[in-house]
Amino acid sequence: MTTTATKLEKRLRVAGSLVALGLLVELTTLHWSHPTAFLFFLLLGGTLMGLGILLYLYSLVAGGESKA
């Protein structure tokens, strides 16, 4: 018997993936002292983390317990 993930779980996966990617970008930029590193951190890392966090918050309020 297979279990299909709920919408909430799918959103959490996507949100978590986005945040994790943003954190990896942040980790990479910490090894580099250059203006471009700061911009990557803010623009790329910040955007990924921001999107992930927003999606997570949305998944909290949207609920979405129905099976996908």
Add this chain to the structure above:
Amino acid sequence: MFTPITALIAIIALSIVLIAILIIHPSVTATRGGKILAFVAILILPIVSGGFGVSEHLQRSKTTEFCLSCHVMEDYGKSLHIDDKSFIPAVHYQNGLVPREQACFTCHTDYTMYGDFNAKLRGLKHVYVQYLGKPAQPIKLYQPYNNRECLHCHQNSRSYLENETHTKEPDRLEKMKTNQLSCSTTDCHNIVHRVDQLKDQTFWKEAGK
């Protein structure tokens, strides 16, 4: 040694591990503990690490290494090692009158990141020009050098206050304080980077470098 950067890397690593757990087993969020885990891993820890990351990058942006990381600044870094006491940046750098790790920022406190909104926009433009454009030659300050950059260190020093030239007129010190009389564009302290004269200079070799 446990440094702020080590703590930041640890927080990021922890966050990634916890998120990985959520990605692999999202069903843990069905429980109260799982919900708290998700809240901490996706919201709290990333925000904390983001904040620390911004702080770390801001601190790095004050370092000499950061400023000289762009190719166009290479000659300005070399000018700090000119073996000639008449060159103001070189004298300050070589004698520890400014911290060597933040030599540039100490004398250029309102440049790009640390200036007003327009200065910050210019900083972004500099990154664009660095990769896609052609840097201006020679590089010039956008605004006249502010005496504040000298006076934030020299203002209360005896050698400055009692200097014969500085006290030649009764209001000269006040004029310098209010930028009516420039420290650097008069004939007094105007030998600064002079990168166009580098090929004619001898250089001090810093120990260990």
